[in-house]
Amino acid sequence: MKESLENILDRCLDDIARGGDPGKILAEHRDHPEYESLRDALHMAMDLKDLPEPPVSKVPDFSIITGTSGKETLIRRKTIPFRLITRIAATFVLVFILLMVTVQASGSSIPGDLLYPVKRNYEKIRFACMIGYRQRAEFKMACSNLRLEEALESVKKGGKADVTLFSSMFDDTRHALDNAFSLPGKERDEIIFRTAYLIRKQKEGVYQVYKESSDSDKPVLAHYLCACGKRDELMGSTFGIKISMPSDESCSGMSECCECLEGRECSVSAAEIAKMKKSILPLSPK
Amino acid sequence: MDALGRVYEHYYPKILKYMYYRSNRENYEDLAAETFRKVVRNIGSQEGNFEAWLYRIAENTVKDFYKSKGSKLRLEESVKVAGNVTEGESGLTRTEMKMDIYGSLDKLNEEKRRILTLRFIQGLSSEEVAGITGKTPEAVRIMQFRSLIELKKIMTEEKAT
Structure with missing residues (x-):
């Protein structure tokens, strides 16, 4: 075969x-x-x-194979390519820069602007990152003041007064006071005094918005103006702080509550006033 | 040194070479080491011919590596052979000739590459290759012959182009 x-x-x-x-x-x-x-x-x-035989960099010791040596890792760890690291880092830097530019640009925005939500959310993030009571109280006072400025700016630009800004303004003031109560004596008194001044300023600011707004908006704004008056009064009766302003002389309605304001009746109920007495709480229209 | 240590010393260069010609020439040291880790882990269950068992583990390690990469890696990508560069009769340098074989070897299917690697690069007999691959020695002889002819054909075609 x-x-x-x-x-x-x-x-x-x-x-x-x-x-x-x-x-x-x-x-x-x-x-x-x-x-x-x-x-x-x-x-x-x-x-x-x-x-040919393969090139050998190093014959690993048998103890590494059996796992008895902790000096070396047998299987070399997969290294992330440098180019990938650079790309990731560049992306992060770019995103960070864009974020910072957007936040910066949103600083002067008012309600209705595209970047306004960015501004508010950035404030929330900043507040969440704050630790000290004093820092938090001061930040809330600044925010409260900012809401008033935004309301004034909106009206000045011919827009409708956004009453939610006043609610936020009241909320921020209340938070400032809450944090102030956790501070030691002298610091607490300082923050309370500054908050009282802020509340007084807010009363004046809301009154200005009230004067410049249309007749249809006035009933709602009157409510917030009354709330401002009550808050001012409460600060005086609770802490003994009475802030006088030049506008007190020109407008009788600013010195006390707004009950006498253009013949309107105060819309702040007795229950709400009682609630305010416990804490300086925000008010909402009935 | 214990018996397993001596086995490692004896077989590590062989498995390293096997991995070099079966993988993408970049991860062969890792793959060889991984093979021996599996050997250490599973030595208790080893039965029959040790060498055949070892090469089966090595082959499975290569397959797992390919699977983890998602697709078959082409050898040409990483053919960077260091060696003595001497002028051959054909005018091609020795390294160039080797590179031809590497590239052509990669164009064979997995089974043929495995047979050629075990039989010629590892220097095992047809019977030993049969024991590792689970084929009959006759089937191994037929496949090695066909694989060699196919390899020659691939190389000739590549030279022509």
Whole structure:
């Protein structure tokens, strides 16, 4: 039976592996009808055997394999490509810059502006990051003042007075007082005094908005003006602080509550006043 | 040094070479080390021919590596062979000739590459390769012959282009 070409090749390879001369071994099969295939396969096999050893950086110690050595990690940690790190860092920097620019630009925005929500949310984030009572109280006073300025700016630009700004203004003042009560004596008194001044200023500011607003808006604004008056009164009766302002002389309605204001009746209920007495709480229209 | 340590010393260069020609030439040291970690973990369950078992673990490690990469890695990507550069008869340098073989070897299918790597690069006999791959020695001989002819054909075609 004729030996297959595959077996002849295998035999030739074994002979060569034992040290035989490849030329002589191949010559023995010169008469084979598929001699050329045999020759090509044999040459190819020898070329493969002749491939170089791989470069070895370092043979790891066996103790690392078994996990008995803590000095080295066998499998090298996959390092994050430098380019990827650069890209991530650049993205972060870009996002941060964009964020800062947006926040900066939102600083002068008023309700209705595209960036106004950014301004308010940034305030919330800043407040959440604050730790000290004094820092928080001062920040809330600043926010309260800002709401009043925004309301005045809105009216000045011919827009409608946004009463939610007054609610926020009251809320911020209340938070300022809450934080002030947690401070030691002298610091507490200072913040309370400054809050009293702020409340008095707010009363004047709301009155200004009231004067410049349309007749249809006046009933709602009158309510907030009354609330301002009551808050001012409460600050006086609770803490004994009475702030006088030049406008007191020009407008009789500013010295006390606004009950006498253009013949309107005060819309702040007795229940709300009682609630205010417990704490300086924000008021909402009935 | 214990018996396993001696086994490691003996087989590490072989497995390293196997990994070099079976993987993408960049992770072969990691893959060889990973193979021996698996050996240490599973030595208790080892039965039969140790060498065949070791090469099966090595092959599974390569497959797992490819799987984790999502697709087959082409060897040409990382063919950067350092070595003595001497002028051959054909005018091609020795390194260039080797690079031809590397590239062509990669164009064979997985099974053929595995047979050629075990048989010629690792220097195992047809019977040993049969024991590792689970084929008969006759099937290994047939496949090695076909693989070599195919490899030669690929190289000839590549030279022509």
